Amino acid sequence: MEAYLHDNPQIKSIRVAAADLNGQPRGKRIARRYADKAIAEGTRFPYSVLNLDIWGEDIDDSPLVFEAGDPDGILMPTERGFVPMPWLDAPTALLPIWMFHHDGRPYDGDPRQALARVVARYGERGLTPVVATEMEFYLIDDRGRELRVPPSPRSGKRRHQAEILAMRQLDAWDNFFTALYDACEAMDIPADTTISEAGPGQFEINLMHQADALKAADDAWLFKIAVKGLARQHGFAASFMAKPYPDYSGNGLHTHFSVLDAGGNNIFDDRRAGGAARLGHAIAGCIAAMPGSMLVFAPHAGSYDRLVPGAHAPTGIAWAHENRTTALRVPSGSPAARRIEHRVAGGDINPYLFLAAVLGAALNGMEDEATPPAPITGNAYDKDLAQLPASWAEAIEAFDQSPEIVRIFAPEIRRNFLATKRQELRYMGELSKDEQQDLYLDTV
Template identity: 70%
Template sequence: MPAPSLDWLRTHPEVRTIRAAACDLNGVPRGKRVPSRYAEKVVTEGTRFPMSALNLDIWGEDIDDSPLVFETGDRDGVLRPTDRGFVPMPWLEAPSALLPIWMYHEDGRPFDGDPRHALASVAQRYRARGLTPVVAVELEFFLIDDSTRTLQVPVSPRSGKRRKAAEILSIRALDAFDQFFTELYEACEAMDIPADTAISEAGLGQFEINLVHTDNVLRAADDAWLFKWLVKGLARRHGFAASFMAKPYEDYSGSGMHAHFSVLDAAGQNIFDDGGARGTAALHHAIAGCLRAMHDSTLIFAPHLNSYDRLVPEAHAPSGISWAYENRTVAIRVPAGAPAARRIEHRVAGGDVNPYLALAAMLGAALTGIEDEIAPPEPVTGNAYALDLPRIPTEWGDAIDAFEKSDLMKRIFPDMLIRNMVLTKRQEKLYMGELTQPEQTEIYLDTV
């Protein structure tokens, strides 16, 4: 991969420092602060830090029994820039730039524990079949006043009031934080994140912003990862928190990361489009693949203890494994609309996911269905919560076990990543069990 250009830095002489950062298994940025005068070395030669740094727990601690630590001498990986290049960091006071990086072995092989490489591998499998996924994500998040132990909606800078109610599709709720959203869109423009529609959602102080679809799945995940980082950082500049935590409020809906995807053939035609509402056999194979893998991949879509508070019936998140046309009570929805835009909406993932792993799991599962030409069950109608359906795991430990033992997951993720994920989540489960609910919330609020 060619090194990104240094031209951006040359045209932004006010930028005195850069952050060279990679995404760990939890989606947390890990990396280094570097004076901009030394940026050329990072661009041309890369940088180094331990492979174990991409496999830390949610507190940023080593995994106790990880072979990446003492067993192998805690050896370094080589981290090279992605093709994203430099992007500004508008949430910081001092002008700064971010250089996204990902990890390789000394001999140039991709490091299998890097989430971005996991998604790249899935994308390569599509390319080998002459196929290209087209992906868009919807990201839900909460604006929260966390200045006391009781979480609540921030005071509106416009009215000076605290609106203690959920307001679905409320323009007033958006306008209450007009300056924040104005700056957020300006920052997305500066960072080249394709932010589209914003709406208020069903949770307390909850909002959703859609990112425009792209045929570059790595770019889609990059955008989601950077967007989460931006929203959280910008909110702090405004004196409150923004959180993608799955379920900060017991009595309100949680936050998801819904993903829409179709698949193009070599001629640029949507292989899900049959000219009508039903869709093609390829669409049904992809749906069947997603459903077949859903139980075993739940750990990717619900990676934290708090994630399972969201996946309950009648809380605007799926709890059963099913699909339907134009129905938001199911796990896999086929939206209505023009046949040329026929696509799958995968509705299981929480806002707290690692976007690279989530898209790898979704697209990888769909591809296994296409490869195996399996058929899905009949689509459901009506309220899926009221039906007797196979269930998504409701316990963190069950999801960890299912992910570890799954043969399907081995078709999607490398063995090293599966092992690292399982070790990480077992360690987190152990230590989360020692914390009170407020202590658990405090760690998840900012990190995920």
């Protein structure tokens, strides 16, 4: 890490930041001359900082605050090291950090530690999850009272129609996407294909699969920060809100995952002995945990606007082969690349909690050798299926009561996440729809 600063003498400012339970970066600005101390000794801030609500406020009656004296944890650099922040005017580097106790134990209230806990469970069984993410977002002009698509930098026109796979949309925003790809390259984020999506000013960028779930979550978290920062630099906003426009499709965040054994073989490969069975076990685990995981997949008041029938987001609990109306899809293709696509989550999630929930659920099913229901065929919206929790309040209670969630997440992070979401639910009712929209536009 010291080598990065040595090789980049232009860096004037350092940020250190960790993800809180809502995925918000929390941290400090540090003078470059003191960066060595942050690398070697870490930095400190209260445990409670990773348990703030969406407004950045303490949780009422949290045992981390007055009851405990609001003590500090130790935040050490992750294995990621420094990444540049090219959307800022001054040359700046971000050092991602995560939280530990003073005796070196991981702090169980840190969402990155929650994912590390799940990855360790895989490692104990000689297994490695391989993960890719699909990141959907809108480019938005938020200068007026209503959100609008920004005017095209090329034509000056606002196009308010669907633009699925429209090349002219990619061309219109070429300067922004060129800057974004340059940033991803500098930040070691494996950005692959970009497409224009169904909504006006909506795009999707795929982040390539990799056999490091922690890095995949880091990439998704850093990607969201970079997209929003670069959009502001270009004169508009970018939003991963689940449903910024009531009349257009929402933003999803899908993940594709498979699992490798110690020999590097995909255990879902259905040409190999037991491959189809292991794939089924993982699907069964994901289905069993889906109701309890809904609070992770749809963590905000506006998240549930996306989850309505016929809106390209799942509402029923089912799986299928090559079917995008279901919550779980098994894509076609080479058996060696057999994988599960999990399609429930919105773009407004915390990537660490999201991947912990998905991968933890799949491992639960594999450990139990659980049997999945039969795959469906046809339109899932027309089927009589068990339904996902349809409201924030239902999802909170499902998370609280879920035995599957108990197996995936440590007690402290479950307690903190529930307290956060219950406080947000209580206070969100005081805001108008417009005030909620303003809040989420600049946060999630």
